[in-house]
Structure formats: C-alpha cells, structure tokens
Amino acid sequence: MRQPIPEPLTALVEQLSRLPGLGPKSAMRVAMTLLKWPESEARRLGRSIHDLRDALHICSRCGGLACADPCAVCADAGRSRDMLCLVAEWDSMLALDEGGFYHGQYMILGGLLAPLDRSDADSLDTERLLDRLAEGEVRELVLALGATLEAENTASFIRRMVHDRFPHIHISRLAQGIPLGAEIKYMDKETLRQSLQYRQDMA
Numbered sequence: 001m002r003q004p005i006p007e008p009l010t011a012l013v014e015q016l017s018r019l020p021g022l023g024p025k026s027a028m029r030v031a032m033t034l035l036k037w038p039e040s041e042a043r044r045l046g047r048s049i050h051d052l053r054d055a056l057h058i059c060s061r062c063g064g065l066a067c068a069d070p071c072a073v074c075a076d077a078g079r080s081r082d083m084l085c086l087v088a089e090w091d092s093m094l095a096l097d098e099g100g101f102y103h104g105q106y107m108i109l110g111g112l113l114a115p116l117d118r119s120d121a122d123s124l125d126t127e128r129l130l131d132r133l134a135e136g137e138v139r140e141l142v143l144a145l146g147a148t149l150e151a152e153n154t155a156s157f158i159r160r161m162v163h164d165r166f167p168h169i170h171i172s173r174l175a176q177g178i179p180l181g182a183e184i185k186y187m188d189k190e191t192l193r194q195s196l197q198y199r200q201d202m203a
C-alpha cells in the first residue's frame with residue numbers, strides 16, 4: 001500500500017493550487033517550503049492571510065483596496081475632482097499613481113470585456129462609474145484600460161455608454177504608439193498603425 005499524503009497537506013496543496021501560476025506540483029513545492037519555515041514565520045503568514053479581509057476595505061468611491069474608506073487618493077483634497085481616470089484593475093491605478101504625474105481621481109472598472117462579447121458587461125462596475133459621473137464634478141474621463149483587444153472593446157463600450165448619458169463629458173484615452181527608446185524598424189504593424197493614427201503636432 002502506498003503511503004497516503006497526510007490530509008492537512010492535501011488540503012493546503014489543493015487550496016494553493018488555485019492560486020494563479022501554481023499547478024498541483026508547484027503547490028506541493030510551496031507547501032513543503034512552508035513546512036521547512038520556522039514555525040513563527042509560517043504562523044505569521046497564516047495570520048496575514050487570515051487578517052486580510054478584516055484589515056482591507058474596498059473604497060466606496062473608486063473601488064480600490066485600502067485600509068480606510070474612502071481611500072487616501074479619494075480623500076486627498078489636493079487632487080482635482082474634474083478628471084477621472086478609468087482603469088481595469090487596482091494594480092493599474094497603483095502603477096499610474098506611482099509616477100506622481102497624475103493628480104486627478106481614479107475609478108476601477110473591475111475587469112475588461114472579451115472581444116465581440118458584451119454579455120459579460122454586468123461583471124464591470126459600471127454603476128459606480130455612472131453614479132460618480134452623475135455627481136456632476138467630472139469634466140474629463142480618461143480611459144487607461146490598456147492596448148489589448150479586450151481593452152479596445154471595453155473602451156468603445158464605455159465611450160458609448162458615457163457619451164449617451166453624459167454627452168458634455170470629454171472622453172480621452174492614453175496615447176498609444178511607440179514606446180520610449182524603441183526603434184521604428186522593430187515595431188509591430190498595429191503599433192505603427194496606431195502611432196500614425198494618433199500622431200501629434202510638433203510643438
């Protein structure tokens with residue numbers, strides 16, 4: 001008879017293997033590593049996971065994760081309230097804000113729509129967006145959803161939805177084109193097409 005894997009280990013491996021990038025084999029490797037950790041470290045990790053739900057809030061203004069509601073960005077009176085930047089996920093907001101060059105507000109959409117499919121539009125947080133725009137402060141909505149097919153599809157969906165209800169709100173998107181330091185000859189056709197389409201006047 002084969003030696004059965006002890007139940008607590010099976011349970012942990014089963015849960016770990018649901019994490020992104022971890023299959024059953026790597027989940028087992030993680031579990032074995034955790035077993036080798038000093039007990040205090042392993043317990044600390046367990047406690048962090050346990051406390052995550054209690055310690056974190058979803059900001060009711062932007063949908064971001066924070067220790068308080070509203071989050072520090074939404075509560076910051078120094079940020080302009082007439083510009084709203086729409087991102088797909090919270091980590092995109094972090095990346096944009098890290099630069100320190102944007103001083104408006106954010107809103108997290110909660111995902112993107114698959115190309116040619118509007119059936120999953122309910123999965124997006126469009127209510128929060130429409131409620132926010134209805135407050136009347138936002139004059140420009142910046143779509144920062146990325147340059148994938150999903151992002152394009154979502155951007156045109158949002159653009160139409162917002163334009164129908166709030167035609168006075170200016171809708172813009174992040175520029176698309178050639179990244180800094182890149183050479184034309186190495187660019188793919190679609191990037192070149194968009195770079196030409198969104199070309200700028202030279203100042």
Ligand SMILES: [Zn+2]
Pocket residue numbers: 059060061062063064070071072073074075
């Ligand atoms: Zn917020």
